[in-house]
Amino acid sequence: TFDTCPIDLELKSFNGDHSAKITAFTTNRVTGSMSAFDWNQCIYQWPHLKHIQFPHIAQRPVVDVLIGADCADLHCAIAEVRGRPGEPIARLTPLGWTCVGNPGLNRRTTPQTNFASTYFVRDQYEIEKLNETIKRFWEIDDAMVVKTGDLRETNIIKYEDKLAMKTVENTVRFADNLYRVGIPWKDEKLVLPDNYDMALRRLANTEKRLKKSPDVATAYNEILSQYIEKGYIRKVPKDEHFKSKSYLPHFPVVRPDKETTSRRD
Template identity: 45%
Template structure:
């Protein structure tokens, strides 16, 4: 509305017949145009490697790692990984709660077949061990402790990431996603649970994604585990996830048109954030996204939130954002794409800590004194 008022004020002395032309020029000036970056030869190599290796079996995608160099040049890094394990154990021993959460994550990885214990006879075939450490975020509503695998850790001057193509950046432009989210009155957001871990990696690549763990029992030797899925912390993981999800969406652009468009244009990593005209449209988009991510890709969309309680009332409680109580509470705020969306007011906010404010004030005073 402010744009319209601005234009009317600017042309207050113009004849009526030029108003349409001025408004058209105004919106043409405001039009967003984002050029598609040209891929480098290295990025083209990574893209071609993934296209060639990608397959779909047992309702799940499998992909080969886009190697930049022959991974056989990697040295034996067992001692480095063992040293890093001891460092992690020392940190975990200081907090029983975080240690228990760490062990629980590994147990669930085993239960879900994301990893396997490597048999004794296969341990000698290990190619690389990933050091790992915890990242704790008590503000999260789901997983408080995340295991991060350090693929940048070097042994004899080389790391796992050094021999893997990072791949081109395929994330959608944040500004364009936010514009799409503000187009229509009914907003709908969700994220995909453990997106990377729903994508298998080729069997021949798995010996390069092993790690050591012994439940903080430093008396016994570490157990060797091996990933069968894309690992958080590998430089190519964002590229692999984005390429596969976008290709998957394009395959369903006819039968799941709304969901396909949302994934291709309004999804950033594992967050889908879009808007539609009506509650009926929102429920259709919800059902299509559940189908698109679900049986067809082996993924699960969760933590749904909308500014429409009618829409949320049709979504199972276990799939909604945990803070939602339809009957008694106002709709919550949720952090998405680096901003805080207040669903009740349908507004974006951002905040900063008192330390950040103090630091900013000091910078301003410093600039004024110069």
């Protein structure tokens, strides 16, 4: 392992015509023991390379920067000069001339292999936090397969689910190779607010609209008379008392565009 950090730097071609800003990671030796090769030493060995102006290598032939594939535009070939098959290929890139291929058929070269592994080490607190998140995820995922008694003690399920589970525990029966379980009906009575004033205002507004439409008022009166005859509605005496009272405003719905059911109540 080795220490590394990201840095921002700017690369320029030798003639200064092109520059590019990149982000790189620092290391002691980019390519290990592999050194840079000066193509000017063998340009006369290949006729097609004689007029190529390769950059001169410094006295310290060490690779300082390795440009990766994330900077693909810097590897793009603006022009290429080729020889016969198997000979090196000169390539003009935005940063200048370079060459790819075997530097010389008569040159003895020692094969070199470099292998680099990069590991990103994060803060220990972040790793522990991630482990805790994954642990909680699996605990919630596995909660539905634990025993009923254990599940009831957790805060994962809702209050309504706990009531349903209690109904199952109290009513479950096994007979004739079948399980019978009671339906978890809601036993809480819904308390509706006393909306007498609101319903009275709605009734007054309905009466005003019916006075402006006599045909609708006549049809509406006929429907209410049918409700009384069928026992759907009745007049509530003043001395009849209820623990809770809630009023449902009644009004006609007129649809002139409907031929069969132009009015609904």
